Amino acid sequence: MFLFTVILKGRRDPPAGRLARLQGVLHSALQTPGYPGRLDLASLGTQREIDALVCPDDALERLPVLPREEFFRSLNQFRNSRLVQPRAAATKHPLDVQPAQKVTVLRHGVEPDARRLAQSGAESVAAPVGTLRRLAREIESGAIAPAPFSHSVIAFTDLDQGGVGEEDRALFWRAFQVPLFEQYLGMDGALLAGECEAHRGVHIEPGNALWESIASELVVTSLTDRQYPALRLGTGWTGELNPDTCGCGKTTPRLLNLVRLASPSPARAG
Numbered sequence: 001m002f003l004f005t006v007i008l009k010g011r012r013d014p015p016a017g018r019l020a021r022l023q024g025v026l027h028s029a030l031q032t033p034g035y036p037g038r039l040d041l042a043s044l045g046t047q048r049e050i051d052a053l054v055c056p057d058d059a060l061e062r063l064p065v066l067p068r069e070e071f072f073r074s075l076n077q078f079r080n081s082r083l084v085q086p087r088a089a090a091t092k093h094p095l096d097v098q099p100a101q102k103v104t105v106l107r108h109g110v111e112p113d114a115r116r117l118a119q120s121g122a123e124s125v126a127a128p129v130g131t132l133r134r135l136a137r138e139i140e141s142g143a144i145a146p147a148p149f150s151h152s153v154i155a156f157t158d159l160d161q162g163g164v165g166e167e168d169r170a171l172f173w174r175a176f177q178v179p180l181f182e183q184y185l186g187m188d189g190a191l192l193a194g195e196c197e198a199h200r201g202v203h204i205e206p207g208n209a210l211w212e213s214i215a216s217e218l219v220v221t222s223l224t225d226r227q228y229p230a231l232r233l234g235t236g237w238t239g240e241l242n243p244d245t246c247g248c249g250k251t252t253p254r255l256l257n258l259v260r261l262a263s264p265s266p267a268r269a270g
């Protein structure tokens, strides 16, 4: 059982430096089998060309969109095998509450352990949506006691596994009876976008990812993942990027009217 509890502080968005982070991801992409040809066509096939970039848009304008199916079908092609990058361990709570929230985080591939969860004294639990489903069903069936979370549930989703559906929301409400916040994570576990208390779309995380809407498909570029560099990766989702200030007060742009067309990727579904 891989379970740990973290105290979350209300951290601000990271400072500027997105170009440097993008350059780091591009350099790492040069070490993969699949990216160099694509980077070459974009005149980004050498370290010198990457270092000469003046802004992130400069790179985005040149790189072709990488279809989601191609990326997940040939993941090893887009992996920098010279690097082992641990998944991000920190979770950013959607609410800037004081005192800081105590959140129990369950990572991918773990089964819920009700007794340890209860003993953790956590006010919130954060876990992959599949883990939350299992936990919620066990609570509903009476197999384990209702979860003790008094504050909120955070569901991690990713491009590969799909998102939180309406059925999930109903199930989680019955089982947990606290607000749900969905957070989209990259392959490295970094937060790409997350739901806020207004529950009107999801706020992008500008320090971790660049989002674009191209022919209504949302396209994402990671600024953090050097093991599986996601460079203009098609999400299979449609939606719009809205720059208006949200009802929650945050000014980071939001993904609105999201429709997730993507079914589980060929690799996972197979």
Ligand SMILES: [Zn+2]
Residues within 6 Å of the ligand: 196, 197, 198, 199, 200, 203, 246, 247, 248, 249, 250
């Ligand atoms: Zn908001």
